[in-house]
Amino acid sequence: MPTLPRRHFVAATAALALPGCAVTTARTPPPSSSCLAPVKASPDRVIRTAAGLRPYRPGGFVVRADALGAKRLVHNYGHGGAGITMSWGTSKLAVDMGIAGFRGAAAVIGAGVMGLSTARLLQEAGFAVTIYAKALPPETTSNIAGGQFHPYSLYRDDRVTPEWRRQFSAALDYSWRRFQIMIGDDYGVRWLTTYAEGTREAPILPTFPPAARQLGPDEHPFPVERLWRYDTIYVETGRYLNRMQRDFQTAGGRIVVREFAAPAEIGELPETLVFNCTGLGSHGLFGDTELVPIRGQLAMLIPQPEIDYAFTGEAGYMFPRPDGIVLGGSYERNIWEAEVEPERIARIVASHRALFAGFRCPA
Numbered sequence: 001m002p003t004l005p006r007r008h009f010v011a012a013t014a015a016l017a018l019p020g021c022a023v024t025t026a027r028t029p030p031p032s033s034s035c036l037a038p039v040k041a042s043p044d045r046v047i048r049t050a051a052g053l054r055p056y057r058p059g060g061f062v063v064r065a066d067a068l069g070a071k072r073l074v075h076n077y078g079h080g081g082a083g084i085t086m087s088w089g090t091s092k093l094a095v096d097m098g099i100a101g102f103r104g105a106a107a108v109i110g111a112g113v114m115g116l117s118t119a120r121l122l123q124e125a126g127f128a129v130t131i132y133a134k135a136l137p138p139e140t141t142s143n144i145a146g147g148q149f150h151p152y153s154l155y156r157d158d159r160v161t162p163e164w165r166r167q168f169s170a171a172l173d174y175s176w177r178r179f180q181i182m183i184g185d186d187y188g189v190r191w192l193t194t195y196a197e198g199t200r201e202a203p204i205l206p207t208f209p210p211a212a213r214q215l216g217p218d219e220h221p222f223p224v225e226r227l228w229r230y231d232t233i234y235v236e237t238g239r240y241l242n243r244m245q246r247d248f249q250t251a252g253g254r255i256v257v258r259e260f261a262a263p264a265e266i267g268e269l270p271e272t273l274v275f276n277c278t279g280l281g282s283h284g285l286f287g288d289t290e291l292v293p294i295r296g297q298l299a300m301l302i303p304q305p306e307i308d309y310a311f312t313g314e315a316g317y318m319f320p321r322p323d324g325i326v327l328g329g330s331y332e333r334n335i336w337e338a339e340v341e342p343e344r345i346a347r348i349v350a351s352h353r354a355l356f357a358g359f360r361c362p363a
């Protein structure tokens with residue numbers, strides 16, 4: 001497993017306004033009993049598997065305005081293992097950067113979570129938008145994501161600048177508040193109590209992660225030495241992206257399936273404001289060699305509606321969703337093939353099986 005960027009404290013700046021949305025967080029209470037229902041992790045309960053490539057940059061995501069001939073080109077890519085988390089926030093930064101002093105129609109390249117969020121924010125600001133993309137949901141990396149709201153595997157602490165950290169804090173804060181007002185079955189967004197192996201991390205925002213607490217051994221059933229608990233938001237990515245695409249089209253948005261081989265082809269588009277939301281595609285299209293894939297593989301188990309908590313730790317991660325229990329935890333750096341390896345899936349299922357077999361109910 002490659003060394004991953006560690007999670008860290010970053011002071012929050014509520015720089016981006018979210019009209020009508022309070023900064024305070026409403027959350028569901030943690031499960032009343034410390035004896036949780038175990039996940040039935042076994043090979044015969046696997047209903048599908050998936051592999052995806054996280055678009056990772058040690059120096060963090062890119063939100064920057066460039067000129068492309070007479071066009072304004074705004075980049076919004078490179079979100080590693082946190083693209084769902086950061087989607088509304090970096091898209092908001094990108095849109096604010098792009099529309100300043102601009103009139104006319106806008107183009108968005110890419111129809112993953114970043115392209116769709118950028119396109120919706122442009123529509124909310126009153127612009128006519130066309131999305132151009134090589135692939136649409138469900139064939140995007142965004143559809144593979146487990147959907148936990150947490151800025152994990154996003155950057156390396158020693159590679160980011162103070163200016164980037166400011167963008168990060170502002171974007172995370174906006175995303176956090178935006179997802180809170182999308183809770184419900186329509187978008188497949190919900191709160192869950194999360195049990196994380198290890199020592200409680202420092203807050204990343206004053207409001208995130210909320211309700212965080214180190215647990216004593218008699219407060220949980222997990223067979224691990226140290227565990228802490230917090231609440232966060234989970235996104236059922238298939239349902240969410242489907243709904244986002246529908247929102248975009250209902251608001252008059254146009255979608256064109258098209259692949260771009262070089263920036264010059266983008267230069268031929270009729271729109272003079274263009275947003276680059278191509279994720280890992282920016283490696284080839286814009287020659288960003290800092291952008292590397294970190295492959296992740298997932299096993300989906302038969303849904304268990306009684307599982308109302310999530311887990312992250314040495315065994316991997318478990319996010320319960322209506323479309324299946326997501327088991328993951330592989331971070332394979334610089335592997336360019338989004339292919340499932342049966343041995344890796346077997347290991348992911350086995351590590352979770354051992355975890356849940358070790359469940360004990362505290363007295």
Ligand SMILES: Cc1cc2nc3c(=O)[nH]c(=O)nc-3n(C[C@H](O)[C@H](O)[C@H](O)COP(=O)(O)OP(=O)(O)OC[C@H]3O[C@@H](n4cnc5c(N)ncnc54)[C@H](O)[C@@H]3O)c2cc1C
Nearest residue numbers: 052083085110111112114134135142147148260279281296
């Ligand atoms: C296994 C796994 C688990 C994950 N779990 C989480 C999680 O729990 N929480 C979280 O926040 N994030 C998670 N992520 C990360 C998240 O999936 C990504 O950061 C996010 O999907 C990136 O979104 P995007 O829109 O930038 O890219 P994509 O979803 O890849 O979309 C890119 C779009 O650009 C198009 N495109 C690319 N190149 C071109 C081109 N040349 N011409 C035209 N179109 C082009 C594509 O067709 C696509 O439409 C996970 C990722 C993986 C793989």
